[in-house]
Amino acid sequence: MLAVMHQRLMFGMLLFGGIVALIVLRILYLAAFGDHAGRKDALTSLIPDRGDIVDRDGQPLARTIDAWTIAIHPAKIIGSKLDVAHKLAAIMPERTAEQYFAMMKSGRTFFYLRRRAAPDVVAAVNALGEPGLAIQREPDRLYPQTSLAAQVIGYTDVDGRGVAGMERAYDQYLSDPATRGEPLTLSISNRFQQALEHELSAAMTTYSAIGAAGIIMDLHTGEILAMTSLPTLNPNKAGDGSPEARFNRATLGVYELGSTFKPFTVAMAMDSGVVKSFGQMYHCSKELNIYGHTIHDTHPFGRACSVAEIMKESSNIGTALIANQLGAKRQQAFLKKMGFLDPIKVEVRERGRTLTPGSRWGPFETLTVGFGHGIAVTPLHLATGYATLLNGGIYRPATLLKVDARHPVPKGRRVFTEDTSYKMRALLRLVVTQGTGRKADAPGYRIGGKTGTAEKLVGGHYTSAAVVTTFAGVFPMDEPRYVIVTMLDDPKGTAATYGFHTAGWNVAPVVSHTVSRIAPMLGVRPDKNREPNMAEVLSFVHQEPKE
Amino acid sequence: MSAGRSFRSLFMAASCAGAALGCYLVSLRVASERAALEGVETEIVMAQRNLRVLQTELGTRGRLAQLERWNASALSLSAPNADQFLAGSFELARLARPEPEAAIGAPVVLASAPAPASPVLQTTSDELDRAPAPTGTATASFAPRSMMSQASLKTSEKFSQGQSRPGTLINGTREVPANSAAKPSAAGGKSKDQPVTAAKPAKDRSLDMPGLAAAKSTVKAPAKVVLKAAPALAAKPEPKKSVDKPALVAAKPVTKPKQLAKADPLAPLPAKTSGPTRKEPASQR
Numbered sequence: 001m002l003a004v005m006h007q008r009l010m011f012g013m014l015l016f017g018g019i020v021a022l023i024v025l026r027i028l029y030l031a032a033f034g035d036h037a038g039r040k041d042a043l044t045s046l047i048p049d050r051g052d053i054v055d056r057d058g059q060p061l062a063r064t065i066d067a068w069t070i071a072i073h074p075a076k077i078i079g080s081k082l083d084v085a086h087k088l089a090a091i092m093p094e095r096t097a098e099q100y101f102a103m104m105k106s107g108r109t110f111f112y113l114r115r116r117a118a119p120d121v122v123a124a125v126n127a128l129g130e131p132g133l134a135i136q137r138e139p140d141r142l143y144p145q146t147s148l149a150a151q152v153i154g155y156t157d158v159d160g161r162g163v164a165g166m167e168r169a170y171d172q173y174l175s176d177p178a179t180r181g182e183p184l185t186l187s188i189s190n191r192f193q194q195a196l197e198h199e200l201s202a203a204m205t206t207y208s209a210i211g212a213a214g215i216i217m218d219l220h221t222g223e224i225l226a227m228t229s230l231p232t233l234n235p236n237k238a239g240d241g242s243p244e245a246r247f248n249r250a251t252l253g254v255y256e257l258g259s260t261f262k263p264f265t266v267a268m269a270m271d272s273g274v275v276k277s278f279g280q281m282y283h284c285s286k287e288l289n290i291y292g293h294t295i296h297d298t299h300p301f302g303r304a305c306s307v308a309e310i311m312k313e314s315s316n317i318g319t320a321l322i323a324n325q326l327g328a329k330r331q332q333a334f335l336k337k338m339g340f341l342d343p344i345k346v347e348v349r350e351r352g353r354t355l356t357p358g359s360r361w362g363p364f365e366t367l368t369v370g371f372g373h374g375i376a377v378t379p380l381h382l383a384t385g386y387a388t389l390l391n392g393g394i395y396r397p398a399t400l401l402k403v404d405a406r407h408p409v410p411k412g413r414r415v416f417t418e419d420t421s422y423k424m425r426a427l428l429r430l431v432v433t434q435g436t437g438r439k440a441d442a443p444g445y446r447i448g449g450k451t452g453t454a455e456k457l458v459g460g461h462y463t464s465a466a467v468v469t470t471f472a473g474v475f476p477m478d479e480p481r482y483v484i485v486t487m488l489d490d491p492k493g494t495a496a497t498y499g500f501h502t503a504g505w506n507v508a509p510v511v512s513h514t515v516s517r518i519a520p521m522l523g524v525r526p527d528k529n530r531e532p533n534m535a536e537v538l539s540f541v542h543q544e545p546k547e
Numbered sequence: 548m549s550a551g552r553s554f555r556s557l558f559m560a561a562s563c564a565g566a567a568l569g570c571y572l573v574s575l576r577v578a579s580e581r582a583a584l585e586g587v588e589t590e591i592v593m594a595q596r597n598l599r600v601l602q603t604e605l606g607t608r609g610r611l612a613q614l615e616r617w618n619a620s621a622l623s624l625s626a627p628n629a630d631q632f633l634a635g636s637f638e639l640a641r642l643a644r645p646e647p648e649a650a651i652g653a654p655v656v657l658a659s660a661p662a663p664a665s666p667v668l669q670t671t672s673d674e675l676d677r678a679p680a681p682t683g684t685a686t687a688s689f690a691p692r693s694m695m696s697q698a699s700l701k702t703s704e705k706f707s708q709g710q711s712r713p714g715t716l717i718n719g720t721r722e723v724p725a726n727s728a729a730k731p732s733a734a735g736g737k738s739k740d741q742p743v744t745a746a747k748p749a750k751d752r753s754l755d756m757p758g759l760a761a762a763k764s765t766v767k768a769p770a771k772v773v774l775k776a777a778p779a780l781a782a783k784p785e786p787k788k789s790v791d792k793p794a795l796v797a798a799k800p801v802t803k804p805k806q807l808a809k810a811d812p813l814a815p816l817p818a819k820t821s822g823p824t825r826k827e828p829a830s831q832r
Contacts, residue, residue: 016560020567046595144607194611444629517626526629
């Protein structure tokens with residue numbers, strides 16, 4: 001009897017011991033791994049399905065939202081399919097009732113009826129009470145600023161993969177769960193972008209141009225603050241955009257940018273010791289017959305002219321003479337160092353390849369390249385070139401990412417001497433105060449720059465009827481900080497421009513208006529009493545006696 | 548003893564069970580706290596998600612292109628031009644300076660504010676306060692304070708009408724109000740000379756009296772001027788004074804010539820000056 005009691009007692013003790021052991025183990029487990037016990041990962045963090053893209057001020061440019069999707073499972077329709085088809089046609093009139101009915105009779109199991117449906121449409125479809133109609137939420141890419149900077153931001157395909165712009169260039173970063181929690185911060189700013197797009201768009205309409213491009217860039221860091229290409233598209237409906245609108249003229253399009261190249265030629269000549277002073281004289285005849293070709297000027301001097309005057313009046317003949325002294329080898333070496341002979345270096349994949357004379361780069365080609373003909377580069381090439389010219393002479397590739405601790409300013413390479421860079425300030429300011437770029441001036445903001453009007457090649461021949469007008473400017477010229485390049489493709493003359501379609505008439509005012517809008521936001525205070533050292537050039541400019 | 552031994556194992560088992568139960572309760576408590584914490588975290592995440600949705604919607608509705616359209620259609624705001632920027636607080640303060648026109652009337656301001664010849668000013672102010680009393684025409688407007696500003700205003704009107712400047716420039720502001728007020732009594736070109744004649748009894752001082760004009764309108768006023776301004780000369784106009792009883796009563800302060808004599812001619816208008824003048828019109832009001 002006693003033995004039986006002992007056995008029972010032992011059994012009871014073992015039972016209790018087992019329970020206690022289980023509990024202790026459970027406590028130990030909670031202590032060691034309790035953080036994960038019963039936790040729903042998806043709800044404890046806010047990681048979007050695709051990373052955000054924001055501008056330099058943190059304003060969203062691209063976001064993934066949960067959009068409503070309406071679909072249909074024809075096999076699950078329980079009511080009259082014809083009735084459902086009629087009701088669907090009334091709610092979503094993009095298809096007729098016959099089409100809806102045909103879809104239901106097709107034998108397929110699933111159709112998308114509408115993606116990114118509006119809430120009222122979703123409510124109406126839901127009110128039909130048909131179990132065969134599926135309403136669900138799925139991630140969708142939204143571009144809140146619609147067409148703003150569309151070519152820079154890019155867009156995604158229906159599966160959410162980036163197919164253009166930064167969406168494409170940083171597809172991996174934006175879709176990787178490890179990185180997509182952190183937004184991709186671009187260097188562009190919504191406000192500057194809007195100002196540039198608005199002004200360029202207005203000019204494009206006024207002058208009936210077929211396209212336009214514009215870039216605003218920080219010349220010390222290479223950050224692109226605004227970059228646009230017109231016509232543009234709405235990336236929310238990228239499929240509706242024309243091929244012309246999808247084309248990024250700023251980085252992919254290459255153009256002969258004409259006289260905007262002349263400052264480079266002068267700077268190369270100064271650095272090489274060919275030009276020692278802005279007062280150096282050249283024989284600027286009415287026309288120049290050289291190497292079997294004839295070069296003309298829009299405003300021929302017909303006399304000796306100084307380097308300052310050559311730039312002021314944008315003389316092809318004068319620049320050709322300087323380029324002739326410079327020589328092809330030195331010219332190529334400088335252009336190479338400036339990155340003009342390579343595809344543009346920038347994050348987006350839509351990068352244009354420079355067109356050069358190549359193996360035919362002889363003495364005459366050197367002259368034409370000197371004044372911006374015979375070489376086609378992207379507007380972004382031109383912007384980086386002006387940044388190099390005026391930031392002290394150091395080339396840095398352009399970037400569309402905000403410069404900060406994670407993305408520091410890249411180490412540049414010297415192209416021009418600091419002295420040459422400094423002297424170019426007054427020369428470019430002269431063009432705006434007294435030369436061809438007077439309409440680009442914005443009082444107080446000390447804009448300097450150069451106009452360029454290049455004839456387009458139509459049917460293998462240059463024609464003056466179609467031109468590409470460009471203005472490349474820098475402000476404030478007494479202490480250069482920002483580059484602005486604007487370009488109009490095939491602008492037409494108007495009554496207001498007296499029929500002229502040159503850069504000074506149509507694209508230069510865009511710069512004036514844009515700078516007036518953005519400079520205060522950039523921290524550039526207008527000051528009518530500040531100027532670069534104009535004494536360096538004014539003494540070499542022949543002043544016509546006043547009548 | 549044996550009974551105690553037999554129950555010993557039972558006690559041990561019971562205590563083990565109790566300890567286990569206690570541990571389990573702790574575990575349950577921890578789990579429930581964790582669940583509550585997770586619930587809060589989930590709520591935070593949901594709130595963040597909603598916030599994000601609302602921000603996105605707000606950003607989309609207020610996109611820059613839309614704002615630009617609204618600006619073009621309704622607000623018409625434009626970028627400030629270079630002249631609208633100021634270099635500092637000094638330039639900002641300059642914006643608050645008086646209008647350039649005020650410079651024309653500057654002598655008037657000087658006449659009413661400082662007292663280059665305080666005795667005269669005292670008399671004039673006193674006089675002015677009293678003079679209109681009998682006529683009662685512009686009584687209200689001759690309140691000491693309002694009178695001064697009115698005088699200035701009239702002066703500027705006179706200037707604009709091409710009144711002789713040299714006269715006004717003699718003693719600046721003081722003569723001008725006299726001229727302007729003299730108009731009603733003396734017509735045409737004579738009005739210019741009126742202040743001078745009226746001033747005669749008080750000599751050149753009377754020229755400086757802004758109240759002269761008011762005095763002119765009634766015959767009594769010049770008498771008061773003399774009375775107050777120069778007691779020594781009071782004999783001359785005294786006969787006329789008899790007509791003006793209230794003026795005589797008001798002339799009590801004549802005992803104050805000492806003050807007039809003591810007053811610093813370069814000092815600004817003293818409080819004393821306005822003291823007595825305020826009292827009188829107060830009674831008139």
